[in-house]
Amino acid sequence: MNDHKDSHGVSRRQFVTLSGTIGAAGLLAGAGAAGSAAATADPVYGEPLTGSCPTPPPPGGANPCPPAQLQALCGSPTDTDPLWRDVQSCTQGTPGPNCLHVTPNYVVLHGSPQNQQNYLLLPSCRIKGIECPFITTSAAANYWNDAWENARSGGSVPVQYPNIGLGINSQIARRFDQLHIHMAGVRPSTQRRLQELEMTGRMATQPSQWAASQYQVAVSGPPGAGDRTYRALRLPNLGQNLFTLLSRYVVVPNGLAMANQTLIVVPKMTAAGFAGTFYVLNSDPSLHDGTSTCDFLLVYR
Structure with a gap:
């Protein structure tokens, strides 16, 4: 398997070696690759902001983790992925300065650029x-x-951005192998485009409609990057597990691979603030001009 390099020329093999010495938070990852099936590397988080205020853990403590028989697909607790190591450093013992928010179910870390x-x-x-x-259960x-x-x-x-975007990359697009949801910004043009699609009836309003061709829409990325095609769904809240909806209504019925999927969530914003609606976008290389990465729409800097 070929080593992957970031914008500073550090190979993935070198990165893992270095991370054991200086920690994943000390290295930066580049981004950028074009094409419908191309991937951009995940930004690696750096130093955290100070002043975060932890909240109490959810009632009943942590949810269950994947069972041992799923380790081939979900990973083993003894794995040495840099992000997994950093999660362990936050959840075992005294959380360090990189641990912005720690609960029994998740941790929040800073992204890069900081x-x-x-x-x-x-x-x-x-x-x-x-x-x-396991994440669909x-x-x-x-x-x-x-x-x-x-x-x-x-x-x-x-x-701290006018429009918020949440996203996860596919297996083929990501750099590190610990599930991570990006919490970043989206461009005003993306917000406008999604509201336009909603107004013209180009968004599914039920998960069962999500894969229908009339809800496969073009959304522009950064200037010069062109459009990408996404399956568009509007939801009133995030009470349902989006991984479950994606698997049940898009992946399984169409014989697709969950590993190839990207998901992006964009809360609808108006001049008055959050409008109580979420736009949920999904794409993969099976779509014409589809993509396996969320990085075309999210703004990290």
Whole structure:
């Protein structure tokens, strides 16, 4: 398997070696690759902001973790992935300065570049990524709602950006193998486009409609990157497990691979603030101009 390099020329093999000495938070990752099936590397989180205010753990403590028989797909607690090591450092013993928010179910870390609009939410369970079948079960924590509750205005680690975006990359697009939801910004043009699609009836309003061709829409990325095609769904809340909805209504009926999927959540915002609606976008290389990464729409700097 070929080593992958970041923008500073550090190979993945070198990164893992270095991370054992200086920690994953000390290295930066680059981004950028074009094409419908191309991937951009996940930003790696750096130093945290200070002043975060922990909240009490959820009633009943932590949700269950994937059982041992799923370790081949979901990972083993003895794995040495840098992000998983950092989750362990937050949840075992005294949390260090990189641990912005720690609960029994997840931790929040800073993203790179370090600023107030770029964070990561990671399960405290060992979960490699979107391909782990455990995350679609009723036993799994609702990580998307957790990410929103942290990223929103007044949340534990609020994203300081006019429009918020939450996203997860596919297995083929990500750099590290511990599930992480990006909590970042989205461009005003993305927010406008999604509201336009909602007004013109181009968004599914029921999860059962999500894969229908009329709800496959083009959304522009950064200038010069062109459009990408997404399956668009509007939801009134994040009370349902989005991984479950994706698997049940998109992946399984169409014979797709969960590992190839990307998910992006964009809360609807108006001049008055959050409008009580969430736009949920999904894409993969099976779509014309589809993509397996959320990085076309999220703004990290």
